[in-house]
Each structure stands twice: as C-alpha cells, then as structure tokens.
Amino acid sequence: MTSATPALTVIADESAVTCAEIDQMLPLVADAVIDAESDPLIFAHLARCQACQESLAQHDLVTLALATVPLRRAAPTLAVVHYRLPRRWIAAAAAVLAVAGSVTAYGLRSPGPASAVVAQQEVIHLLDPVTGVQHPMLLIRQGSQSTLVDPASFDYLHETPAAGDTPMMPVRMRY
C-alpha cells in the first residue's frame, strides 16, 4: 500500500544557500558537473536569484567562446588577424610541413595585404606532445611558401596584438 502524494508541495527553503556559496559552485555548474538533479538547492537558488544567473551566464559565455569552432570564422578574416603558436608545436609542425617546401611558422603575424589571403587552405592535425591532444591547424599554401596557423588562438578582429600578448615567435624554418 502506498501513501497518497499531496497535490500541494512545499519547496525546500533555498534561502539556506547564500550567493557567496553559490558563486563558488558556478564553475562546476557551467562545467555540467552539477545539475538540477544532483543539487536541487543550488538550482532552486539560481532560479530565483538574478545576480547568480548573471554570474552563471558569464561562465557560460566562457564555455561557448572556447567551444566555438574557430576555423569557420578565422578563415575569411586572415588579413586582420594575429595569432600565437606554442613553441612546442614547432617541431611537430616542421615534421608535418616537411613536404611543403619553404615553411614559415609565426607566433605573431602582422596584417598582410588583402591579396595575400588568396591562398590554398587545408586543415591538418598536430599532436601536442605534452597533452597528447590533436589540435586542428590551418595550413595556408601560397606558391612555394606555407604558413601554419593555430586557429584556436585566433584573435581575429584585432589588427595589432593586445597589450598582454607576448609574441612567442616569429621563427622561420626552411626545409
């Protein structure tokens, strides 16, 4: 025999959770480690608190921005980009591009003329020796020269580096 479930249900007192406590948990909420089922008190607070919703939305913006596939946007705006290429990728890049003739790998590239954008492009994958992760890279061939671009690090709306950016390159390699 089962007891009847009341039609009216009192919600738990979410005021027991403070905004400061919620703020500590928001990275895990944004990271999908915590959800409404695993921690209903946090989500009950979020449902009624505009300030915490705003904070969570900022975390979500970070997630979306970093998850954005950069190739689609980066490719048509090569004339106005600068980018960074981690040093440890250079060796791997050299191996991949050995067949490409003269190779130039830049960590920082000044804007070129619009005509310089007209080049063949293809996506290759480099194995990061530290993390073991394969990174998609954009290989741009123009004549006998190829340029390797890290699309994940594109800062594609700025013609000059941001103040905090440190140029890790340029390094020119010929094979």
Added chain:
Amino acid sequence: MEAVLHFNPARVGTTPDDVAALLQREEAPLRRVIQRYVGDASSADDVFQEVSIKVLKRIDTVREPAALRGWLFQTARNASLDHLRRRDRRPEVAHPTLISDMNARGDLGRNPSEQFLSTERVAAVRRALARLPESQQVTIRLRIEEGLDHDAIAQRLGISRQAVEVRLCRGRATLKEQLDDILDGGL
C-alpha cells in the same frame, strides 16, 4: 518567497493542462533567463516554445518536487545555450572585406541576437585564456575544446580528479573576473 507550487510532477495523473498551468505561471522568470542569453524577442519566443515542449515531454523525469523550479531554470538555460550553439554553427557567408568594413564601422556584435556571443567577447575570452597559467589552460582546453570528462583529463595529465576540478574552478573564476572588465554593462 513563494512557498507552495500548485503542481507535483510525481503525482500520478499529471496532465498537459497541469503543465500548461505551470508554464503560464513560470513564463515570466523563464523568459528572463532566455532573454539574457538569446537577446532578441523573436529568438526568445522560439526558445520558449522549445522549453515548453521539453517540459511537456520530460516533466515526469523530475522525481523531487523541490527540484521543479530549478529544473525549469536548467531547461530554459540549456535550451538557450543550444540555440546559441546552433546559431554559431551556421555557415559564414560574409566576405573578409565586408567583415573588415563592418568591424571598422563597429557593426559587428551590434545585433541583439548576436550580442551574447559577439566576436569581441569571443576574442576577449581567448586572450584571457592565453594569460592563464599553463596548467589551467591545458585543463580547460581538454575539458571545453576536447570535451573530455574530469576522469579522462586526470588520466591524461596524470593528476587526481580533484586536482582537475581545482584547476578548472580557478581557471574559470579568473576568466570570469577578466570578463567582468569588458562586461561592466552586464550581459
């Protein structure tokens, strides 16, 4: 605080009318959540319709009545994020010269529907990520860009799951702090 919900998802006999009444009562706060992400009213209408359908289909998965309002919030947030992801995958058709011209005029990111994930904000987040300590950068990239779960990241980096979560939390907190500087007007 409203202490009583006139709806119990665990109650046998939940009907579409019950759900419709719930949605009507919760429409305003749900729309505020959606609007924060989506921006323009037309897209917000579309997302709210998606939320309504999801609620109707999945309300029975909420077993704990106290979790109902939080679940509604989560459903609205997830639908909004899905909307943004779908929009971001649409083919880019603009010519580079056109994009440059738009940028020079300050047109990019001015459309309300594009505001949340504007190109300027994406660029700012990527710059902020590049300034994080290497250990946090790698962990965040593995999580977000590669989609690995915490256990997989821990195995890949040879650290504990707890260490992964500490790196993610610290890194995300720093990124959010830096975002605050460019979002002083709010999202």
